[in-house]
Amino acid sequence: MEKMPKSESVNRKINKTIIYVVCISLAVLSILPFWIMFVNATRSTPEIQSGLSLLPSSHMMSNLRVLLDKSFDPLQGFMNSFIIASSATLCTVYFSSLAAYGLVAYDWKLRGPFFTFIMCVMLIPAQASAIGFYQFMYKLGWTNNFLPLILPAIAAPAVVFFMRQYLLATLSIEIVEASRVDGSSEFFTFNRIVFPLMIPAVATQAIFAFVGNWNNLFMPLILLTQKEKYTMPIMVSLLRGDIYKTEFGSIYMGLALTALPLFVVYFLLSKYIIAGVALGGVKE
Amino acid sequence: MRRKHVSYSRFGYIFTFPFVIAFLIFSLYPILYTAVIGFTDMKGLIPKPIHILDNPFQNFKDLLFDNPSFRKSLINTGLLWITNFVPQMLLALLLTAWFTNKRLNIKGQGLFKILLYMPNIITASTIAVLFGSLFAYPMGPINSLFQMLGWTDAPIFFLQDKTTARGIVSFIQFWMWYGNTMIVLIAGVMGINPALFESASIDGANGFQTFFRITLPSLRTIMLFTLITSMVGGLTMFDIPQLFLAGGPDDSTLTTSMFIYGQAFKGSYMYNRAAAASMIMFLISAVLAGLMFYLMRDRDALKLKKIQKQKHKAAKAAAREV
Numbered sequence: 001m002e003k004m005p006k007s008e009s010v011n012r013k014i015n016k017t018i019i020y021v022v023c024i025s026l027a028v029l030s031i032l033p034f035w036i037m038f039v040n041a042t043r044s045t046p047e048i049q050s051g052l053s054l055l056p057s058s059h060m061m062s063n064l065r066v067l068l069d070k071s072f073d074p075l076q077g078f079m080n081s082f083i084i085a086s087s088a089t090l091c092t093v094y095f096s097s098l099a100a101y102g103l104v105a106y107d108w109k110l111r112g113p114f115f116t117f118i119m120c121v122m123l124i125p126a127q128a129s130a131i132g133f134y135q136f137m138y139k140l141g142w143t144n145n146f147l148p149l150i151l152p153a154i155a156a157p158a159v160v161f162f163m164r165q166y167l168l169a170t171l172s173i174e175i176v177e178a179s180r181v182d183g184s185s186e187f188f189t190f191n192r193i194v195f196p197l198m199i200p201a202v203a204t205q206a207i208f209a210f211v212g213n214w215n216n217l218f219m220p221l222i223l224l225t226q227k228e229k230y231t232m233p234i235m236v237s238l239l240r241g242d243i244y245k246t247e248f249g250s251i252y253m254g255l256a257l258t259a260l261p262l263f264v265v266y267f268l269l270s271k272y273i274i275a276g277v278a279l280g281g282v283k284e
Numbered sequence: 285m286r287r288k289h290v291s292y293s294r295f296g297y298i299f300t301f302p303f304v305i306a307f308l309i310f311s312l313y314p315i316l317y318t319a320v321i322g323f324t325d326m327k328g329l330i331p332k333p334i335h336i337l338d339n340p341f342q343n344f345k346d347l348l349f350d351n352p353s354f355r356k357s358l359i360n361t362g363l364l365w366i367t368n369f370v371p372q373m374l375l376a377l378l379l380t381a382w383f384t385n386k387r388l389n390i391k392g393q394g395l396f397k398i399l400l401y402m403p404n405i406i407t408a409s410t411i412a413v414l415f416g417s418l419f420a421y422p423m424g425p426i427n428s429l430f431q432m433l434g435w436t437d438a439p440i441f442f443l444q445d446k447t448t449a450r451g452i453v454s455f456i457q458f459w460m461w462y463g464n465t466m467i468v469l470i471a472g473v474m475g476i477n478p479a480l481f482e483s484a485s486i487d488g489a490n491g492f493q494t495f496f497r498i499t500l501p502s503l504r505t506i507m508l509f510t511l512i513t514s515m516v517g518g519l520t521m522f523d524i525p526q527l528f529l530a531g532g533p534d535d536s537t538l539t540t541s542m543f544i545y546g547q548a549f550k551g552s553y554m555y556n557r558a559a560a561a562s563m564i565m566f567l568i569s570a571v572l573a574g575l576m577f578y579l580m581r582d583r584d585a586l587k588l589k590k591i592q593k594q595k596h597k598a599a600k601a602a603a604r605e606v
Contacts, residue, residue: 012388015388016388016390019382019388019390020390023379023382023390023392023396026379026396026399026400027395027396027399027400029459030399030400030402030403030459030463031399031402033403033411033414033415033418034402034406034414036418036425037414040417040425048423049423050423051423051428051432052425052428052429052432095302095303095306096303098299098300098302098303099299099300099302099303101299102295102296102297102298102299102300103296103300105292105295105296106292106293106295106296106299107293107296108293108294108296108297109293110296110297111296114300121307121311123512123516123569123570123573124311124315124566124569125516125519125520125565125566125569126520127520127522127541127544127562127565128315128318128562128563128565128566128569129311129314129315129317129318129562130314130318130544130545130548130562131314131317131318131321131544131548131555131558131559131562132313132314132315132316132317132318132319132320132321132559133310133314133317133318134548134549135317135321135555136313136314136317148310151306151309151310152306152310152311154302154303154305154306154310155302155303155304155306155307155310155311160303186292186295186298190299211405214407215407215408215409215523217407217408217409217522217523217526217527218520218522218523218541218545221545221549222545222549232407233407233408233409233410233523234409236407236409236410236413236527237409237413237526237527239413240413240416240527248417248420251413251417252417255410255413255414255417258407258410259406259407259410262405262406262407263406266402266405267398270398270401273401273405274394274397274398274401274467277401277464277467277468277471278467278468278470278471278474279471
């Protein structure tokens with residue numbers, strides 16, 4: 001590095017100060033709403049109404065009691081969301097890897113058109129087909145069933161796209177040929193040799209598929225009408241309902257309960273999540 | 285070694301078969317079904333046989349010309365998307381320029397990235413309800429904050445005013461997504477050939493010149509990707525406005541997805557109208573995506589291709605590879 005004139009170094013110091021101030025303010029802006037949420041979950045409704053505080057109070061248990069009294073069943077919601085999100089994630093990563101492998105490893109006539117087709121499907125918003133989807137599921141008798149929330153996950157074009165890019169970069173076809181020589185069937189080769197090779201890509205996509213399915217509100221709201229089938233986001237939406245209107249403490253408590261597991265998972269996996277967003281973004 | 289006599293190409297079809305089947309059943313059929321419903325008089329809770337209207341485009345006509353609520357929802361969707369996307373992109377670009385500038389060498393980058401991305405991971409419905417409570421009237425955390433700072437004397441009824449309500453919805457979207465955009469852009473910058481930056485610095489380019497002449501043009505594909513995913517996301521914006529204010533006040537935060545949901549599933553069972561609205565939304569997203577692909581196409585690369593085509597065959601092949 002060459003030496004700089006003094007004025008430039010002063011300038012840079014000012015610049016850097018501005019940058020740090022902006023970054024720190026943005027970081028505070030990210031944390032503050034959640035902080036208020038956790039703090040208010042421990043405060044009583046009169047305390048919350050009397051003004052803002054950044055320090056927790058002692059009403060956590062009473063808020064929790066009020067919340068649970070009003071037929072808010074976070075455990076049930078958790079179970080439902082978990083069943084849906086994890087099954088959908090499994091479908092997405094396995095079948096997308098399979099399709100991506102089919103695209104990369106074999107030379108078939110429709111390979112090019114199929115890839116273009118996947119690119120186009122990526123642009124279709126799910127809401128555009130919601131009415132037909134609902135009518136179809138209604139006729140099948142699949143409303144209030146988790147299957148229509150899980151099975152469509154088999155066709156996840158963005159994930160196929162991602163997996164294809166990953167395979168193009170990492171898969172050497174010699175391994176596949178070697179296992180053929182050893183007499184392994186194509187499916188066996190995929191399951192035992194190729195899929196394990198794809199684990200890093202599978203892991204990042206699994207995180208996103210899981211979070212996406214966990215957070216999905218539109219489809220479950222349309223399809224699930226029985227209380228026992230409600231997912232976490234639907235339960236959260238009920239917190240806005242009349243029975244909680246005056247119980248601010250327990251609303252915050254409910255929000256905190258639904259956000260807490262996501263926070264825990266996020267901070268445990270944040271490194272991979274950030275890397276995954278980055279990988280997923282570079283689509284060329 | 286055995287010679288390759290067996291053709292494995294059928295496995296290409298077999299391995300992509302589950303995807304195709306799931307797509308046909310759960311996407312294509314519902315879309316076609318939705319399109320058909322858009323031309324019928326299907327409404328009410330009890331399903332009736334499908335009956336195409338005498339004037340098949342009646343639902344579309346009604347929506348576009350006689351339904352102020354639908355028109356409003358389209359305008360709102362566009363407005364909310366633009367007001368959150370433009371600042372989101374600008375801030376993400378600024379942060380990208382800072383975080384990828386080796387000379388600045390910002391410390392704690394990892395932590396900043398983790399914190400700025402955080403709002404994106406939390407359930408949108410949680411965030412909507414949370415902000416609804418934060419902006420509560422007359423006593424909510426934000427009102428307390430404003431009074432503490434001496435910005436206002438009387439509490440502000442944020443959620444009653446169209447402008448502030450829209451502003452808050454658009455702010456939430458911005459707040460949830462700029463971190464995501466930033467990380468995607470940073471990854472894009474890391475993918476640019478470092479030699480480009482080196483030669484620019486040898487030529488004496490300053491920070492601005494490097495950013496506008498090298499970084500931005502090299503990010504075109506990534507920007508196109510961000511633009512299109514954000515647009516599809518913006519067109520289908522649902523969770524935040526639905527749970528934050530349920531479209532109010534006076535339909536000022538009603539989005540197209542909410543309109544569709546409201547028509548079909550909130551007690552009025554107007555499936556035909558909702559289906560027609562879905563098709564209009566689908567067409568708009570298709571047209572906009574096509575337009576963006578066209579506008580963001582690589583003009584220089586196209587020109588280059590033309591020139592090189594006239595040149596040597598090998599050069600032509602190489603140009604195609606790129």
